[in-house]
Amino acid sequence: MNPDFIKILEILTNHNVKFFVTGGVSAVIQGAPITTFDLDIVHERSEKNLYNLFDALREIGAFYRTRTDIKIFPELSALGGAGHHLLMTKFGPLNVLGSIGNRREFKDFDSETEPIQLEAYSIKVHTLRSLIQVKEEIGAEKDKAVLPILRRTLEESKK
Template identity: 45%
Template sequence: MQENAPDFGVILEVLAKHEVDYIVVGGVCAVLLGAPVTTFDLDIVHSRSARNIEHLNAALEELEASYREHLPRKMMPDAQALQNTGHHLLLTRYGPLDILGAIGDNDGYEQLIAHCEIINLGQERIIRILDLETLIHMKEKSARSKDQAMLNILRAMQTM
């Protein structure tokens, strides 16, 4: 499994290769919006359609993803689990990947898609990320100290 620094670019490439529909949220989203922060995992909210779950499972297999809390035993999420709104905290060959069925007030892919920006990472890698306003709104709802700490940085970005 992953032993070096995370390579989120490779994870995004594999998701694109398998045509997975998702939105980048969390720390990587903040970085892509220009926030000077460090993050150690890639958080995505995925479409829970049956077709997309098939694509996501194929990508997870290629990434050799397994639940972090079950290590060293390798246990992958199944299709039924991925159709729920829960969180799947995985470790891949390229770093931690958190797959979220919903965030905030149970907002899933379909609710968040209208609040996205499209980012071109080059080499035909086009991804969706939450817009700054929505990311701030989600962080405001969180009780986690790391989310609260990021709020000042994100709010400062609004005035730039």
């Protein structure tokens, strides 16, 4: 199955979910020549937004990616935490992140996101500068490997 990230973003937007796109998809949208296999979002954790997110996840058939055939579905109460929810949907993999980097939440990134028009929708994406900073904070090997490409893309975008 080829992921349809635009469909996931469309449904999240139609449900009025407050979120921004981060990770590989954010970088690709901004011109980085990388390959990514899942969509990462950071969501606002207010009660109303959690209900909106929960409804959107139900619509896209989200369940946790596990090593078994048993489908475990997200619970509303779990979505309010700072952790990561690694989900599969009818449209492809979706990572719902309560926080990223040094436990920074949606509200901490207000000045570090920018709206981008994606088809008929305005979607907030993580700026490359901030994405680079978060990947440096995390320090995982897979994040370190992509840093030179992200830095080069950022430099090219300034020209």
